[in-house]
Each structure stands twice: as structure tokens, then as C-alpha cells.
Amino acid sequence: MNNKPIYVTMPSLAPLNEYNEILKTVWERGILTHNGPLVQQLEKDICAKLEIDNFVAVSNGTIAIQMAIKALELKGEIITSPFTWVATVSAIKWEGCSPVFCDIDAETLNIDTTKIEALITDKTVAIMPVHVFGTPCNVEEIDRIAKKHNLKVIYDAAHAIGSTYNAKSVLEFGDISATSLHATKLLNTAEGGGCIAPDKHLHEKLKRIRFFGHNDAKDIVEDGFNGKMTEVHAALGIANLKYYDEVLADRHKKYMLYRNELSTIPGLSFQEVKWGTSNYSYFPVIFETEEQLLKVEKALNAVNIFPRRYFYPSVNTYTEIVDYQPTPISEDIAKRILCLPLYWKLEEKEVIRIIDVLTKSE
Ligand SMILES: Cc1ncc(COP(=O)(O)O)c(C=O)c1O
Structure with missing residues (x-):
């Protein structure tokens, strides 16, 4: 048995010496935070790489x-x-709003746009769809519904750096997209994230909110808080960004390897991309039953391979934090979906081994 454990993901990291070179400049300047030069550079570099305007x-x-x-x-x-x-739901709650759950489309695993309008009440203020596993939502239909009912749209785009719609970054849809640069994401700063607002005024407002509500003259003009990224984190983002294209292409290649090999196995199904292009940064497999999933998970764990039950359970069932509202499709799929290991330095022979264990234990 190969004893080196294989986890569902590992961070994509630039060589340490390249990170150190950038860190040296932090030490020389003595600026660690407060919208320093590296945070500004990272924002500029991400905008250039993703061809977006405001990050x-x-x-x-x-x-x-x-x-x-x-x-x-x-x-x-x-x-x-x-x-x-x-986090999608806790963020809504921490801002004093109430989450209303709309069930998902069984193929894309994203919000089912045909079910949104029935949930709109006189208290509804916004729609917050999630581009699950980097697969874009039906952004045009969501935009149409939002305009018709005068609602705002915030995309939880935590997984969606690198995903596109009509050859444009999916982060530029909606009023604001919120993305994550967490260690597990395609591009990471260890911990980190970003707000993308195509509207210039909103973009400026987000910058003030991030910095305690200060304007340029250092007056407090917003109800802000501390959302700042540090220079140390930005340095890691800049170092990692150099490898972004390679990481993106690599994940896609391994995604296709899994998909091609597993698609012949009866009883397995996969997330479908119906709108735009995914960044292929996760590989979820949907089993026919939870029992089958548990059997495969056990067989993989036995050889030191640790896939993850993302997302399990469906968040509407967390009754410690939300009032239960039924969403049968999400509840059902959450029990039957397993994300297989997929990351930059995962060797192709390991992908083949995972496929082999899965095929034999199915
Ligand atoms: C769908 C989704 N939304 C939001 C978040 C929160 O991002 P972060 O961990 O950077 O706070 C995550 C985290 O992975 C996520 O998967």
C-alpha cells in the first residue's frame, strides 16, 4: 500500500524562493498592511489576468x-x-438578513432559476446564487428575474476565478461577485478573497468599507469594518499568480481524465456545465445511492485516499442556524456527491489509481 495520504486538495504554491524574493521587499519597506503596494499590485495583476476591471x-x-x-x-x-x-448563509445572517432557500437544478447543481420567482415576497431584497464548483449559473436568466423584481444580485463566486460566460469572466455578472482566495482555491493567498463590482461607485464604496469606512481624506464616511488583506498574503498571491495558467490547464486535464474514464461506469453521474465555461477546479461524482458513496469512500480511505463529501449536508438542514425550509433536490444530491482529489501536483498515475479503486469498489 502507498502510505502517502492523498487529500481532496492541496494548495497550489509557487516555489518558496520566489515567494521569499517578494517578501524581502515587504521587510525592506516595513509596510505590512493598510492597502500596501503589494495588495495594489495583486489587484492590478488579477484584473489583468482575468480581464476584469475592479477587484x-x-x-x-x-x-x-x-x-x-x-x-x-x-x-x-x-x-x-x-x-x-x-459561509454563504452565515454571511447573510451576520449582515442581519434572512436566507431563503431555493432548490437547485439537478444537473448543474446551481440555483434552479425556474424556482426563484415563487420565493419572492415583499421582503426580498436580493438573489445570491453560487457558481458551485466553478460551474457558472444561468446568469442571463438571473439578471432578467432580478431586473423584473427590482432585486440586487450578489454572486457567491468563491469557486469561480477562471470561469467564464460569453468569453468574459463570470465575476463581472451581478451587482457584486464575492470570491475566495483561500488555500484550497485555484489561486490562493492562504486566506483571502475579493469583491468585484463592475459599477465604479460601488467599487469605491467597497474599498472604503474594507478600511473602516475611511475616505481618502481619512474621514469616516461609511459603516465600514476591517476587511483588509495583508502584504504577506498579497505577496503569496503575486507569487502564485505566475503559475495560474499552468494550474488552470492542469486541473482541466486531470478533470477530463477522470471524466473520460468514469463516464463509462454505470450508476455515476457528473455536474453538467450548461452555461459558460467552468474552471474545472473540482471533480464531483454523483452516485445513485448514499450506500454506494459510502462504499467507495471506505475503499479509497483504506488505501490512504481522502475524497470529501462536498457539500454535505445541504445547508438548509443546519437547523442550529436556520429554520428548515425543504429543498428536496439539494438534500438528496448532498447525500450522494463526493469530490475526488484534484490539485496541481497530484500525479496522473495517482488519478488513474483513484479511478481504479473507484471502479473496482463500485
Ligand atoms: C461556496 C463558498 N462560499 C464561501 C466560502 C468562504 O470563503 P472563505 O473560506 O475564503 O471565507 C467558501 C469557502 O470555501 C465556499 O466554498
Whole structure:
């Protein structure tokens, strides 16, 4: 048995000496935070790489969602997906809003746009869809519904750096997108995130909110807080960004290897990309039953391979933090979905071994 454990993901990291070279400049300047030069450079470099206009780097993806809600001054119900990480919902709650769960489309695993309008009440202020596993939502339909009902749209785009719609970054849809630069993401700063607002005024407002509500003259003009990214984190982002294209292409290649090999196995299904292009940064497999999933998980664990049950359980069932609202498709799929290991330095022979164990234990 190969004893080196294989986890669902590992951070994509630039060579340490390249990170150290950038860190040296931090030591020389003695500037560690407060929108320093490296944070500004990272924002500029991300904008250039993704061909977007406005990126506000912040301390994590959860804060990015909270800042988006704050910037849009939302108070009321926000329609969101239950098939997500709990942060989507806790951010809504921390900003004093109430999550309303809309079930998901069984193929894309994203919010089912045909079910949104039935959930709109006079308290609804926004829609917060999630681009699950980097697969873009039906952004045009969401835009149409939002305009019709005068609602704001915030995308939880934690997974969506590198995903596109009509050849444009999916981060530029909606009023604001909130992304994550967490260690597990395609591009990481260890902890980190970003707010993307195509509107210039909102973009400026987000920058003030990130910095205690200061304007340029250092007057407090907003109800802000501390959402700042440090120079040390930005340095890691700049170092890692150099390898972004390579990481993106590598994940896609391994994704296709899994997909091609596993698609012949009866009883397995996969997330479908119906709108735009995914960044292929996760490889979820949907089993016919939870029992099958547990059997495969056990077989993989036995040879030191640790896939993850993302997202399990469906967030609407966390009754310690939300009132239960049924979303049967999300609840069902959450029990049957398993994300297989997929990361930059994962060797192709290991992908083949994972496929082999899965095929034999199915
Ligand atoms: C869908 C989703 N939203 C939000 C977040 C929160 O991002 P962060 O961990 O950077 O706070 C995550 C975290 O992985 C996530 O998966």
C-alpha cells in the first residue's frame, strides 16, 4: 500500500524562493498592511489576468460576501442556494438578513432559476446564487428575474476565478461577485478573497468599507469594518499568480481524465456545465445511492485516499442556524456527491489509481 495520504486538495504554491524574493521587499519597506503596494499590485495583476476591471482584495471570501451585502445596504430576505458551504448563509445572517432557500437544478447543481420567482415576497431584497464548483449559473436568466423584481444580485463566486460566460469572466455578472482566495482555491493567498463590482461607485464604496469606512481624506464616511488583506498574503498571491495558467490547464486535464474514464461506469453521474465555461477546479461524482458513496469512500480511505463529501449536508438542514425550509433536490444530491482529489501536483498515475479503486469498489 502507498502510505502517502492523498487529500481532496492541496494548495497550489509557487516555489518558496520566489515567494521569499517578494517578501524581502515587504521587510525592506516595513509596510505590512493598510492597502500596501503589494495588495495594489495583486489587484492590478488579477484584473489583468482575468480581464476584469475592479477587484478589491480582502481578508477572506466570507468577509467579501458580507462586504457585498453591506455595500448594497441590504436588509431583508436573500434568496440563495442550499447547496453551498455554510459561509454563504452565515454571511447573510451576520449582515442581519434572512436566507431563503431555493432548490437547485439537478444537473448543474446551481440555483434552479425556474424556482426563484415563487420565493419572492415583499421582503426580498436580493438573489445570491453560487457558481458551485466553478460551474457558472444561468446568469442571463438571473439578471432578467432580478431586473423584473427590482432585486440586487450578489454572486457567491468563491469557486469561480477562471470561469467564464460569453468569453468574459463570470465575476463581472451581478451587482457584486464575492470570491475566495483561500488555500484550497485555484489561486490562493492562504486566506483571502475579493469583491468585484463592475459599477465604479460601488467599487469605491467597497474599498472604503474594507478600511473602516475611511475616505481618502481619512474621514469616516461609511459603516465600514476591517476587511483588509495583508502584504504577506498579497505577496503569496503575486507569487502564485505566475503559475495560474499552468494550474488552470492542469486541473482541466486531470478533470477530463477522470471524466473520460468514469463516464463509462454505470450508476455515476457528473455536474453538467450548461452555461459558460467552468474552471474545472473540482471533480464531483454523483452516485445513485448514499450506500454506494459510502462504499467507495471506505475503499479509497483504506488505501490512504481522502475524497470529501462536498457539500454535505445541504445547508438548509443546519437547523442550529436556520429554520428548515425543504429543498428536496439539494438534500438528496448532498447525500450522494463526493469530490475526488484534484490539485496541481497530484500525479496522473495517482488519478488513474483513484479511478481504479473507484471502479473496482463500485
Ligand atoms: C461556496 C463558498 N462560499 C464561501 C466560502 C468562504 O470563503 P472563505 O473560506 O475564503 O471565507 C467558501 C469557502 O470555501 C465556499 O466554498
